[in-house]
Amino acid sequence: MKVSKTQAAENRAGIVDAAARLYREKGLSGVGVAEITRDAGLTHGGLYRHFASKDALAREACLRAFEWTITPLDGLEQDGNASATAKLQAMVDSYLSVNHRDHPGEGCPAAALATDAARAGPEMSEVFAQGVERNIQRFMRVLEGEPAEKRAQTMVMLSSMIGALVLARATAAGNPALSAEILRTLRERLVPGAQDVDGLPE
Structure with a gap:
């Protein structure tokens, strides 16, 4: 039975x-x-109708993973009343949380896949670099100051x-x-006065 273009696109995205x-x-x-196709609810052979190879899928999946963002960032970017320090504190607290530590599949690909990407060859390295640059640009938007200083601060923080x-x-x-x-020490040192979150022990 022929699959519609809409269904094919949904299968690919899945x-x-x-x-x-x-x-x-x-x-x-x-x-x-x-395992990937089973998780997506498809058959093994279905993958190669959408991707030339497993490496091609890995590169696209890596880019998709970089669409992840630190949870408070979306709202903070739109909050004109929040100070740069408050925005930074919320981002650091969320990133360095028990929840993020314990759920890598839903979190930052840089922390989960950097070593793998470094060993996977130049094509994956290029994809990973695109994702890292995207994160740098997004992080910079919540900081104040000159672009060069914001970029340097972002690199240190990330x-x-x-x-x-x-x-x-x-x-x-x-x-x-x-x-x-x-986790606690970095939250406190990266943003002075950061409040402890997620019930981490003192």
Whole structure:
């Protein structure tokens, strides 16, 4: 039975969404085609009607993953009354939260896939770079100051948050107290006076 163009587009989008989540959860090499198509509710062979290869899917899924954003950012960008410090604090608190640490499939692809992307060759590296640049530009919009200074501040902030999240995830099972301490310390140091969130222990 022939699939309509609308249904085909929905199937393709479902595959990309499933891959974007599963890759962030398990890594680029930790997920097979069968698992991705099963998660999308399709058959194994259906994937290759939409993508030339698994690598092509991985690149598109990576771009889709970068559509993720720090939860408070959407509202904060439109809030003319919120100060730059308040916006920054909300973003840092959300990013360095227990919820984000414990749900990589729904979170930042930079923290979940950076090492994989570095090993996946120049095409994936280019896609990843596009996503990182998109995040930098979006983050800069909530800061004040000259463009060059905002860009530098953004790079310091994003790199610090990503590194902290990676370490917090890596230590969560073996030493939960250390994991929580990493998140809490970075929240406090990146934005002076940041309030503790998500019930992390002091």
